[in-house]
Amino acid sequence: MGEVVAIIPAFNEEERVAATVTALRSIPAVTRVCVVDDGSGDETAARAERAGAVVLRLPCNQGKAAALAAGVSQTQGDLLLFADADLGSSAGRLGVLISLVQAGQADMAIAHFLPAVSQRRGGGMGWAKGMAARAIHQLTGWQPRSPLSGQRALRRTLWQEVQPLPAGFGVEVALTIRALQRGFRVVEVPVELEHRVTGWGWRDVVHRGRQWWAIWRAVQSCRREAGRVRPAQPAQIGRASQADRETLGQADEGER
Numbered sequence: 001m002g003e004v005v006a007i008i009p010a011f012n013e014e015e016r017v018a019a020t021v022t023a024l025r026s027i028p029a030v031t032r033v034c035v036v037d038d039g040s041g042d043e044t045a046a047r048a049e050r051a052g053a054v055v056l057r058l059p060c061n062q063g064k065a066a067a068l069a070a071g072v073s074q075t076q077g078d079l080l081l082f083a084d085a086d087l088g089s090s091a092g093r094l095g096v097l098i099s100l101v102q103a104g105q106a107d108m109a110i111a112h113f114l115p116a117v118s119q120r121r122g123g124g125m126g127w128a129k130g131m132a133a134r135a136i137h138q139l140t141g142w143q144p145r146s147p148l149s150g151q152r153a154l155r156r157t158l159w160q161e162v163q164p165l166p167a168g169f170g171v172e173v174a175l176t177i178r179a180l181q182r183g184f185r186v187v188e189v190p191v192e193l194e195h196r197v198t199g200w201g202w203r204d205v206v207h208r209g210r211q212w213w214a215i216w217r218a219v220q221s222c223r224r225e226a227g228r229v230r231p232a233q234p235a236q237i238g239r240a241s242q243a244d245r246e247t248l249g250q251a252d253e254g255e256r
């Protein structure tokens, strides 16, 4: 089997990044763990390195999408595992995603985030999640349960075919929509995970606002793209097919 590289976008994650790296390194299929430190002002990079990750340091904060893109472009391997930096030891449960893609059962396997028992309370109001789920369903017909999950195994070819992706926290929703629109097989698998639960302090509210805004922008860009490729209205189809019939007929003749 080829190389499987785990890519972790991280911003000020000194508390949890080492445990996440250690857990990912313990997954037998994972051959390399790359942490992309997105201009953190804390010990994230040093602690990730000490835990055995290859660390890519971005000179300033560029957002989650840019960090993932940098990680993908600076590593090799046909199979990518994206994982958030704050999963801690629960990141060790993500091997199932890799197995599904390696077995050819999916081109992208997403962890449906089952909160561990200790984390069943807390978190936000689900507005961003609801918006993302509705957009994915409307644009692809697929109903996700964890539309914003950052935990996914995917083929590098899939990643390349869905570019360019919107910036920041909108990256996952656009990745799912574009992958499905391009005919890739996407599955969700329940995985019990833990992460740092965002509270309701002012920093948390700002963080949520940034996430919501990025996701909204990503959804709008996917809607615009879908609008550009949406089939013409029935009346237009009628006119177009009438006008094009002879040309198409000639092309058919020519092909035969």
Ligand SMILES: Nc1nc2c(ncn2[C@@H]2O[C@H](COP(=O)(O)OP(=O)(O)OP(=O)(O)O)[C@@H](O)[C@H]2O)c(=O)[nH]1
Residues within 6 Å of the ligand: 008, 009, 010, 011, 012, 013, 038, 061, 062, 063, 064, 065, 067, 068, 083, 084, 085, 086, 123, 124, 148, 150, 195, 196, 197, 198, 208
């Ligand atoms: N590259 C990059 N990554 C970030 C940034 N902010 C957060 N991240 C990382 O993105 C991942 C997810 O961020 P979280 O803050 O845990 O967000 P979340 O779990 O999706 O959402 P919440 O439940 O609201 O906390 C973590 O690995 C973070 O370190 C950023 O500005 N740039």
Ligand SMILES: [Mg+2]
Residues within 6 Å of the ligand: 084, 086, 195, 196
């Ligand atoms: Mg988190």
